[in-house]
C-alpha cells in the first residue's frame with residue numbers, strides 16, 4: 001500500500017513536470033527587426049517570437065501572403081510599428097479572424113512628426129516607449145508573468161537610455177551637422193533627436209522608387225557644401241547611388257543602418273538592434289568628424 005502511494009506521488013510528479021515542459025509560450029509575431037528584438041528582450045524564455053519579414057526582405061514594400069495571415073491568426077500577440085510603417089498591416093487585420101489576438105501598435109504614445117516618416121525606433125527615447133508598449137501587451141496577455149516582462153523591459157530600457165545619452169553627447173561636437181544619405185529618408189526622427197540634419201535623394205520611403213538625376217545632383221551639391229568626406233548608404237540593397245556619388249566625388253562610402261530588417265548571416269551572427277545602433281554611432285563619429 002505504501003509502495004503504491006509512493007508510485008502514485010512519483011507518477012504525479014513526473015506528469016506534472018512533463019506538463020511544465022509544455023506550458024504554452026506566448027506566441028508573438030512582429031513585423032520589422034527592431035520590434036522582434038525588443039520582443040525577444042522583454043519576453044525572454046516565456047515567449048516565442050517570430051519575425052514576419054523574411055530575412056533580407058525590404059520592409060516598406062513587403063506584401064503579406066496568405067500563410068502570413070495564418071501565422072498571425074494562430075498567434076497571441078501581433079506587434080507592428082504603426083500605420084505609416086506597415087500600411088500593408090490593414091490587409092492582415094481584414095484577414096484575421098482570431099478575436100483573442102492582441103494587436104499592438106508600438107507607436108502608441110510617440111509624438112509623430114508631420115510628413116509620415118515612420119522610422120520612430122531610430123530615436124532611442126521612442127524605442128523605450130515601444131518597449132513599454134510591448135511589455136504592457138505581454139503582461140496583459142500573460143498576467144502570471146507580468147512582473148517578469150516589466151523587469152526585462154526596465155533592464156532593456158536602461159541600455160537604450162545609456163546609448164541614447166551617448167548619441168546625444170557624442171554627436172554634439174561634430175564638425176559636420178548633415179547626414180548625406182544615399183538611401184531612402186529613414187533618419188528623420190534620429191536627426192531630430194540628436195540635433196542633426198539628413199538629406200536623401202528619395203521622395204518616399206520605398207527604396208524601390210529610383211531617385212531622379214536632379215535629386216542625385218542636389219545631393220552631390222549638399223555633400224560638397226557640407227564638407228563631408230563620407231556618403232552613407234542603407235542596409236540590404238545594392239548601394240548603386242552611393243557608388244555613383246563616391247566615384248564622382250572621391251568621398252568614401254559607409255553603411256548607416258536603419259535596422260528595418262537583417263540578413264540571414266546577420267541573424268546567425270547574433271546581431272541586435274543595440275549592436276546596429278552602436279555601429280551607427282561609430283560610423284557617424286568618423287564621418288561627421290565628431291570630437
Ligand SMILES: [Zn+2]
Pocket residue numbers: 060119184185186205258260
Ligand atoms: Zn524605411
